[in-house]
Amino acid sequence: MKANAGQIRTALDRPSDDIRLYLLHGPDEAAAAELARRLWAALGPEAERVDLDAATLKSDPARLADEAASLSLFGGVRFVRAGPVGDESHEALAGLLATERAGNPVVVLAPAVRTTAKIVKLAIESRSAMAFACYLPEGEAADRIVLDVARAHGLRTTAAIARRIAEACSGDRAVMTREIEKLALFLDADVGRPADLDEAALDAVGADMGDAETSRVVEAVIEGNAATAGAEIARLEAAGTSPIPWLRAIARRLIVLAEMRSEIDGGDSIDGAMKRHRIFRGEEAATARALRRWSPAMLTAALARVRAAEHAIMAPGNAGSVIADVATVALARNVERRG
Numbered sequence: 001m002k003a004n005a006g007q008i009r010t011a012l013d014r015p016s017d018d019i020r021l022y023l024l025h026g027p028d029e030a031a032a033a034e035l036a037r038r039l040w041a042a043l044g045p046e047a048e049r050v051d052l053d054a055a056t057l058k059s060d061p062a063r064l065a066d067e068a069a070s071l072s073l074f075g076g077v078r079f080v081r082a083g084p085v086g087d088e089s090h091e092a093l094a095g096l097l098a099t100e101r102a103g104n105p106v107v108v109l110a111p112a113v114r115t116t117a118k119i120v121k122l123a124i125e126s127r128s129a130m131a132f133a134c135y136l137p138e139g140e141a142a143d144r145i146v147l148d149v150a151r152a153h154g155l156r157t158t159a160a161i162a163r164r165i166a167e168a169c170s171g172d173r174a175v176m177t178r179e180i181e182k183l184a185l186f187l188d189a190d191v192g193r194p195a196d197l198d199e200a201a202l203d204a205v206g207a208d209m210g211d212a213e214t215s216r217v218v219e220a221v222i223e224g225n226a227a228t229a230g231a232e233i234a235r236l237e238a239a240g241t242s243p244i245p246w247l248r249a250i251a252r253r254l255i256v257l258a259e260m261r262s263e264i265d266g267g268d269s270i271d272g273a274m275k276r277h278r279i280f281r282g283e284e285a286a287t288a289r290a291l292r293r294w295s296p297a298m299l300t301a302a303l304a305r306v307r308a309a310e311h312a313i314m315a316p317g318n319a320g321s322v323i324a325d326v327a328t329v330a331l332a333r334n335v336e337r338r339g
Contacts, residue, residue, distance in 0.1 A: 001131070002124045008132040012038040015105050020068065021096055021129035025110040025120055027255050028134040029084070029307065030174035035132070036107045040079045043105075052082040054300050057092035064092040069103045083109030084303055086258065086296065087118045097126050111251075112258035112303060137173065142166035145173050149180045150197060154189035157197035164202065172248050174310070182242075214249040221250055221328060222257075222290050224335030233325055243324030247310045250328065251303060257290055258299040264291065293335065302331050 003011065011019060012035055022039065024032035040047060050067050057064055067080050082089070085108055096106060113120060115133060123131035137145055146162035169175040186205045189195035217236070220229035236246065260273040268276075270288050279287050294302075309327035 001127065001129070003130045003132045005132070008035060008130060009038065011130055012036075012107075013042050015039060015042055019128060019130055020099075020105060021093060021123060021126070022105065022107045023093075023110060023119065023123040023129060023131045024107065024134055025113050025115075025117070025131065026134040027111055027252065028136045028173070029109065029111040029251070030172065030177075031134040032083075032109045032111065034173075035134070036081055036109065039105060039107050040081075043077050043079050047077050047079045049079045049081065052080070053304065054083075054085040054089055057082060057085060057089040061089075061091040061095055064089075064106065065096045065099050067104075068096055068106050069099065069101070071103075078104040080104055080106040081109070082106065084112065084300065084307065085110050085119070086113050086300055087262065088296070088300070090118045090122065093119050093122055093129075097122070097128050112255045112299065114259050114262065117262065136171045137166075138171055142171040142173075142176070146176055146180070149173075149177050150183075152191070153180050153184040154191045154194040155180065155184055155187065155197040156194055161197060161199065161202060169245070170248070175244050175248055178242065178244055214246045217246045217328065218249050218253050219286065221332045221335070222253060222294075223286065224293070224332055224338070226329050226332040226336050229332040230325075230329050233328060237321055237325075243313060243321045243328075244310060246328070247306050247313075247324055250331075251306045251310075254299050254303045254306065257287075257294055258296065258303070260287075260291055261294065261296050261299060265296065293338065298334075302334075305331060 008022070008024075012022065024035055026032070040049065052064060052067065064080070064082065067078070070078065089108070093108065108119075110117070110119060111134075120131055123129040143159060143162040143166050146165045147157065147159070150157050150162070165176060165179055169179060182205055183197055183201060184190065184195075187195040187197065187201055217229060217232045220226075220232060233243075233246075237243075256277060260277055263273045263276070264270060270291050273291070274284055274287055305327055309323050312323045313321070
């Protein structure tokens with residue numbers, strides 16, 4: 001079935017044996033990850049987590065149903081999480097839904113698929129599945145997220161500042177959260193020791209990097225120009241820029257390319273796909289080259305690598321921006337080698 005925001009949150013907070021698959025699709029992967037964590041929390045602290053990727057589901061479609069039917073090492077419930085995946089995982093999801101009893105709930109993240117994808121249709125048409133589309137928040141919705149996150153970190157601020165943060169982060173809740181955390185640290189604020197977030201603090205340490213400053217890194221990666229990617233990263237780091245915005249910008253471009261590749265593989269032309277996605281005239285030549293060069297498998301693997309780098313950077317005690325540097329340049333080199 002197709003779920004709305006209220007239905008998916010209720011279902012994840014109180015999982016039912018009637019639903020064995022929760023498919024979270026759409027470009028807002030941060031929102032999907034947050035929803036997935038709700039299911040994990042609902043299953044309790046003893047739930048064993050099992051992670052599967054697209055390559056595993058494609059090579060061994062029965063693995064998903066097997067993991068869902070298995071007990072944990074201590075005989076308890078399991079939290080089975082798969083992603084990021086695309087239509088290559090259709091057989092695995094169909095097999096899960098075809099079993100008489102799954103045992104453990106499965107949550108699947110599919111950030112690069114459209115609502116017309118086979119796995120989305122499969123989940124919507126099944127009584128044992130729920131599908132929910134996660135889109136990046138815009139306007140007042142993004143502002144409210146900033147205000148809520150700021151309040152949770154002990155920051156009092158205004159709607160105008162919330163709008164500025166949301167716009168600087170392109171409505172990406174993971175980046176917005178990272179910025180709020182940085183500002184709370186700068187102001188020495190927490191819930192028990194609140195502080196006012198004003199324009200001065202935002203000017204001092206807040207994100208204010210527009211698309212133009214990240215676009216050169218994105219284009220270098222997509223075009224397979226490792227030298228240019230390295231030079232642009234060095235320039236951004238010299239300016240004290242966090243790697244999160246450019247990683248997220250690369251991810252967004254990969255998602256768009258994956259959507260267009262899916263349409264082309266379904267019979268559409270490159271020109272038709274670009275027109276449907278409203279690619280600017282000045283970007284058409286580069287986009288057409290990318291669509292010819294990047295295969296669906298490459299796009300899926302690259303998106304997984306970018307997401308892994310982002311998550312590693314945001315983890316405590318991480319190696320810092322070098323994680324993003326290595327991942328970004330490696331992606332460009334991989335494309336460069338393919339010619």
